[in-house]
Amino acid sequence: MANKKTHENRHLKRFYYTVDHAVEKPFNWQQMWRLLRYLKPYSKTYLPGAFIAMMVSTAVRLIVPILIGKVAFDIVIAHEDTTMLTYMVIGIGLLYLLSYIGNAFRIKWVNILGQNVIYDLRQHLFSHIQRLSHRFFDSRSGGSIIVRIMNDTNSLQELFTNGIINLLMDIVTLIGIIVILLVLSPKLALAIMVILPIMFYISTKLRRNIRRSWQDVRIQQSRMNSHLNESIQGIRITQSFSQETANEEYFDGVNTDNFKSWRIATKKSAMFGPFVEMSNALGTIILIAYGAYLILLGEANGGIAIGTFVSFGFYVGMFWEPISRLGQMYNQLLMAMSASERIFEFLDEEPNVVDKRDGVDLPEMKGHIAFDHVKFSYDTERTALHDISLSIQAGQTVALVGHTGSGKSTIANLISRFYDPTKGAVKIDGHDVRDVRLQSLRSQISVVLQDTFIFSGNIMENIRFGRPDATDEEVMEAAKVVGADDFIQRLANGYETEVEERGNILSAGERQLLSFARALLADPKILILDEATASIDTETEVKIQTALKRLLKGRTAIMIAHRLSTIRESDNIFVLENGKILENGNHDELMNQQGEYFELVKSQFQMLDAM
Incomplete structure (x- = not known):
């Protein structure tokens, strides 16, 4: 009886936050x-x-x-x-x-x-x-x-x-x-x-x-x-x-x-x-x-x-x-x-992020990003970003580092305007992202996530998802640039191979390579890599780093990574903690300061030595 009661309590607790409730209403x-x-x-x-x-x-x-x-x-x-x-x-x-x-x-x-x-x-x-x-x-x-x-x-x-x-x-x-x-x-x-x-x-x-x-x-x-x-x-x-x-x-x-x-x-x-x-x-x-x-x-x-x-x-x-x-x-x-x-x-649900009636199409991006005293909260209980001001020049590759929950992914979400700031403004090429149409903004930005999503269908269709009008040759070229072509050619049907639900036939690293090819095929002006190399082995990471050096030229890139070895070549590194910027500079500058970034690098080397 006690076990049954415990089970029932656990059952109730699991659905404590469900959005479905019985409501007593008259016939409407x-x-x-x-x-x-x-x-x-x-x-x-x-x-x-x-x-x-x-x-x-x-x-x-x-x-x-x-x-x-x-x-x-x-x-x-x-x-x-x-x-x-x-x-x-x-x-x-x-x-x-x-x-x-x-x-x-x-x-x-x-x-x-x-x-x-x-x-x-x-x-x-x-x-x-x-x-x-x-x-x-x-x-x-x-x-x-x-x-x-x-x-x-x-x-x-x-x-x-x-x-x-x-x-x-x-x-x-x-x-x-x-x-x-x-x-x-x-x-x-x-x-x-x-x-x-x-x-x-x-x-x-x-x-x-x-x-x-x-x-x-x-x-x-x-x-x-x-x-x-x-x-x-x-x-x-x-x-x-x-x-x-x-x-x-x-x-x-x-x-x-x-x-x-x-x-x-x-x-x-x-x-x-x-x-x-x-x-x-x-x-x-x-x-x-x-x-x-x-x-x-x-x-x-x-x-x-x-x-x-x-x-x-x-x-x-x-x-x-x-x-x-x-x-x-x-x-x-x-x-x-x-x-x-x-x-x-x-x-009846209305999107929180919508185009303004007088919104305009964002011209072709150069890629300059500015945060002007931005504050953001996902809910009323916790502030994710506190008065963030930063500037990312067009064509720069910058990195966002910090502990989990420090606000790195939130900054990336605000750039793509998945959310709007609670206070302040996010600007691209001087345009407040709230004043431009979403389609014109997001069509020039590509995001690669750690938990990449592969759709049912074949590999060609998954890569082309980034740009539906791309030719087969363009799809294959994007795959070659990121180093995905090698494993694709080894598959039984090559680019026509069915990947099944969520890409189950592929390894985590292979799925990540496809997501890179998909993002790069879209030819974005801004590329956001949110822990994008976390699921890739060291050998594959070397291939991607080599490809990225060519591909990021002329593009603004924001890299979010816990693995600090992937961001050493970044033009600028922002170190965040609890929604605040503690320090910024390139790798050598931050190492010389011996601040928070220095401690993060040192702790990672200590972990590697312990292994």
Whole structure:
């Protein structure tokens, strides 16, 4: 028992910072209308066709019971009119054929409509997320984002493929039945419908609980998918530390929560069906009892004919069917509302870094970078940079060194404008980066990270990602310059070799070489190397250093490195600590000062000697 409690506490703790929370809200009709606006592009094509087809099939369903009751019993049987019987049978047959054609087209058009709407919604969501700032991704796991794009969007598919048209069909059917019943016999109609207010009151009470339950289902699915994504991405770490059993136990907890949420939601939703069946039973009892009395009373004394009673029997059976479906439809709407809330939460996110309305394109860079009293914080609790002022001349190669968390990568992020300074300004060639358009800025900057990302596809496509319009020859030349061509040629299919997800068939050093080729193919004016040689062995590093001497000529380069041997040739070295610049100068100048840089170099040599 104690172990279970510990497991549950760990399970809760792991999701302490999740962004998904159950929220108690009323049904948001404004949000529903917002969702329905995705139907607008199809309002002149598939939607009208589906609506007309639905009206045709609904009209047939409403006409046939009158033909069977009033014509068959009150005319054909009463007067033994076989000719009328023949006409009636042929007429009903033709009506059912018309209904079949209408239903066929309705199903076809609503499915095309639904698939198009889901495509548009998913495309809109993905495109929006692509343009959100880094702060958005800092606080959300990849799994939770995938859930919004895939699962939550898929949960709206039933609503758009069948739900909306079926909702209209059921409403039209209900209104038609009520009108026909009131015309046939107001007394009997009112007697049967007396239970509707009771049914409405009880069903209203169920709505809030049902909606919260489906909202919780979405949250648990998001958590489970986040954990799955994390587990699959980190499987090598899990196996290297022999934590498979612990991970299975943890997944069991997440899976159990998901199972419980589904069980509770479906249990509450299932209560509506039997309730409607009970209402149907009560309506049938009232029909038989009071309807029989009205037949015995006779039409002359305010009663009804047998044909009217028969028609009533058909319509009462039809009456509770759309009510039951409307209950199910309401559950579907609740699920759709939970999903749409989560989708619109992302769509309502605004990027922190955006182009100004009067932003201009940055001219071709020379590469001069200046930080003017820059202060920056990722959050309110910790300042990453304190009043940083520095100048990097065009064509210079500078290095940023310091302990982890000293602010090196933050400076690189501000140059690419992944974040905006809290105070001060970052300028390139005298232009404040906030005044120029992002595309014109980032298209002239290349960044190579320590944790390089290789996309699924072949090697040629991965290198060309830096410049999609590059020729095969240009791609191969970039690979040769950084020393990647040697290992690529040794692969079975050379540049056409499929690298699989995240470049799994390649070593860490080979992936890094590809990222170098990708960055250099883009021909940037500013090149940022953020621990870019950390995953490369000494022999490969020598090759890259030789290539970089040629490639960095005429470019501004910012090198971030813990391995100080890679930055000895830099024109200027900035030593940072706790978001402040302690000292700067070239390697020889800093060594002569015997300050913080001197201590860093000495400590690294001591570590090498100890090895």
